[in-house]
Amino acid sequence: MTELAKTFEPGPIEAKWYDHWEGEGLFRPERPDAVPYTIVMPPPNVTGSLHIGHALDNTLQDILIRRARMEGKDSLWVVGTDHAGIATQMVVERQLNERQQQRTDFSRDDFVAKVWEWKEESGGQITRQLRRLGASCDWSNERFTMDEGFSKAVLKVFVELHKRGLLYRDKRLVNWDPKFQTAISDLEVETKDTAGKFWTLRYPFADGSGFIEVATTRPETMLADMAVAVHPEDERYKAKIGQMLKQPITGRLIPIIADEHADPELGSGAVKITPGHDFNDFEVGKRAGFKAAEMLNMLSADARVCQTADGLIPSDLLGMDRFDARKEVVARLEAEGALVKVEDRTIATPYGDRSGVVIEPWLTDQWYVDAKTLAEKPLEAVRSGDIAVVPETWKKTWYNWLENIQPWCVSRQLWWGHRIPAWAGPIIEHVDGSGQVLTPLNEFQWFVGETEQEVAEKALEFYKAKLPATAIRFVEFEKGAIGVDPDGAVRLARDPSVLDTWFSSALWPFGTLGWPEQTHDLERHYPNDVLISGFDILFFWDARMAMQGFEFMGEKPWKTLYLHGLVRDDKGAKMSKSKGNVVDPLGLIDKYGADALRFTLAAMESQGRDIKLDEKRVEGYRNFATKLWNAARFLQGNGVGASTSIAAPEAKLPVNRWIIGEVVETLAKLNKAFDELRFDGMADAIYHFTWGTFCDWYVELVKGAWDEETKQVAAWAFDQILVMLHPFMPFVTEELWHAMGERPYDLIVAKWPAPEASVDAMAKAEIGGLVEVIEAVRAVRSELNIPWTATLIPYVLGDAALADRLSANQATLARMAKVGAPQLVDSAPPSSAQILAGGSAVAFPLEGAIDLDAERSRLAKAVEAAVKERDSLAARLGNPNFTARAKPEAVEKARADHDARSAEAERLSAALARLS
Structure with missing residues (x-):
C-alpha cells in the first residue's frame, strides 16, 4: 500500500500513467484468440489541434475501447491522421510566403517534399494532444492517409471503380475557390448572410414586340445567360414560350423556355438561366437540352471575365475581376435602359472556409464517382438493420440524402494529395498525309492505371490500332505537351489534380487494416464494431465509408453507427472564434485534469441532443475525482487495501451484504447502458454509486466497525468502483489501483467486474x-x-x-x-x-x-412565494409571443426555472403538511 498525498493533483499522475501504458504496449495487448473488437478513429487533419469536438468524439471511443479491453477482447482502436489536402498545402504555402517565396517558385516534386518535411516536424501536434486526453489507441500501428500502404489502397480503388464504370470524367458545376483555384467540397463552403442587392433587368423580345423582366443577385453573370425560364402553367407567358430575347450588352439571342423551377409567385415569374454559373440553372439547362460542353463559361479559374464560346462579351470587359465586372455591367445596363430597379437584400453568400473568398459555381472537367449506384447497398443495410444507427432519428436523414445523392466530385486542383492515376493522350480525329495529328483543344483520351507501365501498355495497344504508334512517352501536363512525336511516339501526361481527401478517408475502415493485402488484422477486424462520429460528417465520411466498404469488402464497414451532437457553450450557442465562446479542451485539462473533462463529456452526452458545456460541470467532476481520492485515503487509514478477489467476498453483516448487492445492481445498469450506447446513463450509474451509495452511505454506515469481513468487502467494493470507473476516468483510477496495494497487473488490463453474487433482498x-x-x-x-x-x-x-x-x-x-x-x-x-x-x-x-407557530408561518410564506413565481413563469411560457420570439436559451431557462420553482413549492408544501 502506498500512502496517498493529501491533495489530489491530476497533472503529474496523467503524464506518468500515459507514458507507462504506451511504453508497455498495454493499449493493444496480444490476444490472438480473443473475440475481436474494433473502432477506427475519424482521422483528424494533420494540421489540426485538439478542439472540443475532438475531445468528445475521442472520449466516447476511448470509453468503449477501454471497457472492451477489460472484457478480455482483442481490442483494436485504429489511429491515424488525414493529409488534409487544402489545409496542409495552405499551411506550407503560408510559411513560404513568410520567406517571400511562393509554391510556384518550386517544382511540384520539390514543393511536395517540403510538405513532407513540415509533416515530420510539425504534423504531430494533435496526436500529442490526444495522448493528453487519455486516448488509448494502437499508436504502434499509427496510419497516415498518404503513407505507402494506404496510398496503394487509394490508387487501387480509383482504378477499380474506373474499370467497373463507377468513376468517370465529366463536365459539371463545382464549388470553385478562386483563391486556391480548386474545386472544394460542400463541407468547405461556409454560407454567410451578407448585405447585397437585387437587380431587376429588362430583356427585349428579338422581334421588338416588348420585353420581359428578370431579377438577379449577380448581374455580371448575365454575360453568359443562355435562356429565360417561365413556369409552363403561367398564363402570362404560355404564348411566349419558344420566342427569342435579345440580351442587353452582348446582343445574344436566347430562348424563353418552360421549367417548373420558375416560381410564378416570385417577382415577374421569369428567371434568367446561366447554366455555367448556377447549380439550379445547370439542372434547368440540362432539362432544356443544353449539353454541358455547350454551356457558356464567362469566368477564368481566378474569377476574371473571359470570353464565352460565342465570342459576344465586349473585349474591354475581358480580364476584369468578377466584382469590378459587376459594377461595369450594371452601369452598361443602366445606360441601355435595361436596368429597371435595384433593391437592398440580405444574400446567403458562399465563402471558402479557409480562403475567405466568395465561392463560384464553375463549369469544369472533373472526375466523378457514381454515388447513386454505390449508395444502394448502404441504403438497404440501414433499412434492414444490418447497420444499426444510434440514435435512430438519423435514419431518416440517411435515407433522404442517399436517395437523392448526386455524382461525387473527387478531384482537386492541388499539389498535395494522392495524384490521380489517369494519363491524358491525344484524341485521333484525323491524321493528314504528313502524319500530323489534329487534336481538339482540351479534349483527351484518358488512360487509368496503378502504374506508368500499366498505362503505357494500354495506351500503346490503343494507339497502334489508329496510327503507327512506336512508343509511349510521359510528359508534364502543359499546353501543347500532349500529342505525337515525328518518330511515332505518343506523348501522355498525368492529370495534375489530386483526389479529394474524403475519397481516401472513405477507405479508412479497411485501408488501415492492410487492404488490398489480405492481412490477419483485416480478416479479424473488418467489419469494425462501432463508428463514433459527429452528425455533421454523416454524408462526407460516414456514408462514403459505407459505399466503399460494400463495394470493395462486400459488407458493411461497421455494425453500429453512433452519431453524437455538437458541443455548444453554456448558453447553448454554437461555438465560434468570432463570438469568442470557443472552449479549449487543453485549457480545461490544465485546470481540472483530463479525467474531469472526460467524465463531463460522457455525462452530458445524451442521444440526440447537443451538449451545453458549462465549466462548472467540469469543476464538479474534478470534485468527484477528489472525493474518490479522499475515499481511498480514508480506507487506507482504516487498514483497507487492495482486494485479492474478483468475486464478491463472503459476508454475514447486513451492511456488507447490502453493498455487494448495490455493486451487482450498478454493474447491471452500467452494462445495460453500454449495450444501448447511453453514455449519460453509464456516467450516471457509476457516479451515483460511487459518490452516494459507497462514499456517503457505506463508508459512513461502517465507520468505527472495521472488522475483517468489512475490510475485505470494502476493499472489494472499492476495487469494483475503480474498474467500472476506469473507462471514464482512467488516470486517477489507475493511480489509486496501485496505491491500494500490490497488483499483479495494471488496471487498464484488469478484468471487467464479475461479482458472482446476487442482491440480498433482506439486506437491501x-x-x-x-x-x-x-x-x-x-x-x-x-x-x-x-x-x-x-x-x-x-x-x-x-x-x-x-x-x-x-x-x-x-x-x-x-x-x-x-x-x-x-x-x-x-x-x-x-x-x-x-x-x-x-x-x-x-x-x-x-x-x-x-417554535412550531413561527416555523408554520415561515413555511407558509415560502410556499406562497414559490407558487407565485411558478405561476408567473407558467404564464410567460403559455404566451405564444414569448416562446416564438424569445431566444431559445431564454425560453429554455424559463422552463428550467419553472420546473425548479414547482419542485420547491411541492417540497415546502410537504414540509408544511408535516406540521399540520
Whole structure:
C-alpha cells in the first residue's frame, strides 16, 4: 500500500500513467484468440489541434475501447491522421510566403517534399494532444492517409471503380475557390448572410414586340445567360414560350423556355438561366437540352471575365475581376435602359472556409464517382438493420440524402494529395498525309492505371490500332505537351489534380487494416464494431465509408453507427472564434485534469441532443475525482487495501451484504447502458454509486466497525468502483489501483467486474430502510430548521418489525441523524413531524425543539412565494409571443426555472403538511 498525498493533483499522475501504458504496449495487448473488437478513429487533419469536438468524439471511443479491453477482447482502436489536402498545402504555402517565396517558385516534386518535411516536424501536434486526453489507441500501428500502404489502397480503388464504370470524367458545376483555384467540397463552403442587392433587368423580345423582366443577385453573370425560364402553367407567358430575347450588352439571342423551377409567385415569374454559373440553372439547362460542353463559361479559374464560346462579351470587359465586372455591367445596363430597379437584400453568400473568398459555381472537367449506384447497398443495410444507427432519428436523414445523392466530385486542383492515376493522350480525329495529328483543344483520351507501365501498355495497344504508334512517352501536363512525336511516339501526361481527401478517408475502415493485402488484422477486424462520429460528417465520411466498404469488402464497414451532437457553450450557442465562446479542451485539462473533462463529456452526452458545456460541470467532476481520492485515503487509514478477489467476498453483516448487492445492481445498469450506447446513463450509474451509495452511505454506515469481513468487502467494493470507473476516468483510477496495494497487473488490463453474487433482498430491505429513515430525518431537520443539538425520538406507528430494525441500528441512527431509541405507538403524538419509511409512518415530536407557530408561518410564506413565481413563469411560457420570439436559451431557462420553482413549492408544501 502506498500512502496517498493529501491533495489530489491530476497533472503529474496523467503524464506518468500515459507514458507507462504506451511504453508497455498495454493499449493493444496480444490476444490472438480473443473475440475481436474494433473502432477506427475519424482521422483528424494533420494540421489540426485538439478542439472540443475532438475531445468528445475521442472520449466516447476511448470509453468503449477501454471497457472492451477489460472484457478480455482483442481490442483494436485504429489511429491515424488525414493529409488534409487544402489545409496542409495552405499551411506550407503560408510559411513560404513568410520567406517571400511562393509554391510556384518550386517544382511540384520539390514543393511536395517540403510538405513532407513540415509533416515530420510539425504534423504531430494533435496526436500529442490526444495522448493528453487519455486516448488509448494502437499508436504502434499509427496510419497516415498518404503513407505507402494506404496510398496503394487509394490508387487501387480509383482504378477499380474506373474499370467497373463507377468513376468517370465529366463536365459539371463545382464549388470553385478562386483563391486556391480548386474545386472544394460542400463541407468547405461556409454560407454567410451578407448585405447585397437585387437587380431587376429588362430583356427585349428579338422581334421588338416588348420585353420581359428578370431579377438577379449577380448581374455580371448575365454575360453568359443562355435562356429565360417561365413556369409552363403561367398564363402570362404560355404564348411566349419558344420566342427569342435579345440580351442587353452582348446582343445574344436566347430562348424563353418552360421549367417548373420558375416560381410564378416570385417577382415577374421569369428567371434568367446561366447554366455555367448556377447549380439550379445547370439542372434547368440540362432539362432544356443544353449539353454541358455547350454551356457558356464567362469566368477564368481566378474569377476574371473571359470570353464565352460565342465570342459576344465586349473585349474591354475581358480580364476584369468578377466584382469590378459587376459594377461595369450594371452601369452598361443602366445606360441601355435595361436596368429597371435595384433593391437592398440580405444574400446567403458562399465563402471558402479557409480562403475567405466568395465561392463560384464553375463549369469544369472533373472526375466523378457514381454515388447513386454505390449508395444502394448502404441504403438497404440501414433499412434492414444490418447497420444499426444510434440514435435512430438519423435514419431518416440517411435515407433522404442517399436517395437523392448526386455524382461525387473527387478531384482537386492541388499539389498535395494522392495524384490521380489517369494519363491524358491525344484524341485521333484525323491524321493528314504528313502524319500530323489534329487534336481538339482540351479534349483527351484518358488512360487509368496503378502504374506508368500499366498505362503505357494500354495506351500503346490503343494507339497502334489508329496510327503507327512506336512508343509511349510521359510528359508534364502543359499546353501543347500532349500529342505525337515525328518518330511515332505518343506523348501522355498525368492529370495534375489530386483526389479529394474524403475519397481516401472513405477507405479508412479497411485501408488501415492492410487492404488490398489480405492481412490477419483485416480478416479479424473488418467489419469494425462501432463508428463514433459527429452528425455533421454523416454524408462526407460516414456514408462514403459505407459505399466503399460494400463495394470493395462486400459488407458493411461497421455494425453500429453512433452519431453524437455538437458541443455548444453554456448558453447553448454554437461555438465560434468570432463570438469568442470557443472552449479549449487543453485549457480545461490544465485546470481540472483530463479525467474531469472526460467524465463531463460522457455525462452530458445524451442521444440526440447537443451538449451545453458549462465549466462548472467540469469543476464538479474534478470534485468527484477528489472525493474518490479522499475515499481511498480514508480506507487506507482504516487498514483497507487492495482486494485479492474478483468475486464478491463472503459476508454475514447486513451492511456488507447490502453493498455487494448495490455493486451487482450498478454493474447491471452500467452494462445495460453500454449495450444501448447511453453514455449519460453509464456516467450516471457509476457516479451515483460511487459518490452516494459507497462514499456517503457505506463508508459512513461502517465507520468505527472495521472488522475483517468489512475490510475485505470494502476493499472489494472499492476495487469494483475503480474498474467500472476506469473507462471514464482512467488516470486517477489507475493511480489509486496501485496505491491500494500490490497488483499483479495494471488496471487498464484488469478484468471487467464479475461479482458472482446476487442482491440480498433482506439486506437491501434492512439497510435500504435505514438509509431511507436517515435521509428523511435529515430532510426534516433541514426543512424545519431543527438544530442538531436536539435529539429526535422516533415514534413508529404500528409497525413492530420497523421498530425492531430501528432498534437494531439505533447506534447508527444516533450517529448519523441524532435519533434516539424508537417507540412503538398506535398514534402520533401532538405537534410532531411525520415521515414514511418502508410504507409505515414514523412521527417525531417537535415540542421544545423548534417554535412550531413561527416555523408554520415561515413555511407558509415560502410556499406562497414559490407558487407565485411558478405561476408567473407558467404564464410567460403559455404566451405564444414569448416562446416564438424569445431566444431559445431564454425560453429554455424559463422552463428550467419553472420546473425548479414547482419542485420547491411541492417540497415546502410537504414540509408544511408535516406540521399540520
